[in-house]
Amino acid sequence: MKNTSTARAGHPAPRASTLSGWQAWLPRLVLAPSVAISLFFVYGFMLWTFILSLTSSRMLPSYDFVGFGQYARLMQNERWWVASTNLMIFGSLFVVICLVIGVLLAMLLDQKIRQEGALRTIYLYPMALSFIVTGVVWKWLLNPSLGIQAMVRSWGFESFRFDWLVDSDMVIYTLVIAAVWQASGFVMALFLAGLRGIDDSIIKAAQLDGASLPRVYWRVVMPCLRPVVFSAVMILAHIAIKSFDLVVALTGGGPGYASDLPATFMYAHAFNRAQIGLGSASAMLMLGGVLAILIPYLYSELRSRRHG
Structure with missing residues (x-):
């Protein structure tokens, strides 16, 4: 038993x-x-x-390896350098202006103003749209014969000019305008969340010491928001490097190829012209740019968790 x-x-x-x-x-x-x-x-x-970027592939993939010959061709391509220069201009202005506008809007809403919810929704609404929609809308607005220039001239200001969309020297700045309009509300939301996470007693203590409100934000609040600033820069730079649909919808890369970015170069110049090897090389350089942004971000996150 x-x-x-x-x-x-x-x-x-x-x-x-x-x-x-x-x-x-x-x-x-x-x-x-x-x-x-x-x-x-x-x-x-x-x-x-990456393997294709090391081959002489044209219309179809082939595995006749040429080493880094496609990368050498890319470095000698004038259109690639135009696209790279445009990326530097577009990316730097896009990141800086979005940060400035986002911080200012977040500080404004942090004052507990009336109708804060409605204003926050208005500022965030552009981020709900795709870059294709944004590009089409701003293409209408910036069209010299239909948009802002035509409207102002109809008011009697015949000498007014705002034809950046057809000016090869200024067209890259139209991309900045449209991209900032869409992304600055998202940056505002990031900073507003960061501001709401700061202890009010720190701000009140600084004000009791006689610091003005702008000085409090600059000297006390902003240093506390360094992780938010870093995250916002990483996200915006990532968006800038991969920008494709906005360029296609707004400028089509023109006039000529004056507003090309690396993503549009890769698609329009390389793949559409049966240069798969060259297009793959440009894609790998874009990937390198993205990794150059993501790796420091991931390292910072892992380091903060390890020491946290």
């Missing part, structure tokens, strides 16, 4: 062990297809693109 009761008492143990094993493996089994698909369709194609 003792042996029987002991066996019965110990009988559920293997079943419980099996159940716990299934519970441990179930999340892995559920995630396995998604991980496999991501590895193949993201990282696998990234590796394939």
